[in-house]
Amino acid sequence: MSSDAWRRLPRHPDWKYEMVKGEAWLSSRPHPLHLCRPTSLAVPAVTLSGVEIRTIDARRDRAQTVKLLMDVWINEDPYRSLEDPETLLQAEIERSLNAPSLGIVAVDAGRICAAVLVTTPTTGAPMLTWLSVRREARSRGLATALLRVVVETLSASGTEELTSAASAANVPSLRWHLTRGFQLAPDPVREALHR
Numbered sequence: 001m002s003s004d005a006w007r008r009l010p011r012h013p014d015w016k017y018e019m020v021k022g023e024a025w026l027s028s029r030p031h032p033l034h035l036c037r038p039t040s041l042a043v044p045a046v047t048l049s050g051v052e053i054r055t056i057d058a059r060r061d062r063a064q065t066v067k068l069l070m071d072v073w074i075n076e077d078p079y080r081s082l083e084d085p086e087t088l089l090q091a092e093i094e095r096s097l098n099a100p101s102l103g104i105v106a107v108d109a110g111r112i113c114a115a116v117l118v119t120t121p122t123t124g125a126p127m128l129t130w131l132s133v134r135r136e137a138r139s140r141g142l143a144t145a146l147l148r149v150v151v152e153t154l155s156a157s158g159t160e161e162l163t164s165a166a167s168a169a170n171v172p173s174l175r176w177h178l179t180r181g182f183q184l185a186p187d188p189v190r191e192a193l194h195r
Contacts, residue, residue: 046141056103
């Protein structure tokens with residue numbers, strides 16, 4: 001492919017386009033889609049037999065929550081492509097656990113099987129982060145149950161909107177968000193790329 005033809009290709013922000021020594025290279029670049037939903041929109045109830053949904057106890061739940069998040073995220077982008085993913089991931093998880101606005105866990109038989117943290121940036125709406133379910137506990141509605149508690153808690157405190165992010169390449173995550181009331185939010189970077 002000529003470099004002129006390469007330059008004319010349409011670009012998508014989730015992909016990195018490079019020309020190296022005359023060869024065209026295309027590689028994925030995780031760029032999250034920004035999503036938002038009103039907290040006034042109800043989340044469907046989920047029946048979970050034997051599972052306790054509760055607020056994170058910072059002292060009692062910390063080790064299990066860190067392990068869950070490490071197990072789920074270590075093989076996901078961008079961590080899986082790093083030389084030392086464990087150190088970076090551990091630091092990010094610890095930082096998030098030190099300052100969440102809200103943290104919810106699902107506990108089954110004494111073991112944390114799902115967790116979510118909500119962080120509140122200095123500007124903007126609270127953000128759903130680190131939503132994670134153990135692989136063996138998936139497809140039971142745990143993420144939806146956690147979202148329901150988060151939305152009800154935020155709505156009761158007067159918060160009108162919840163934000164989140166999902167990679168366009170992570171179709172299951174994107175589908176989950178969209179079927180639970182999230183919509184794509186305006187993203188200034190993407191809008192600038194389309195001009």
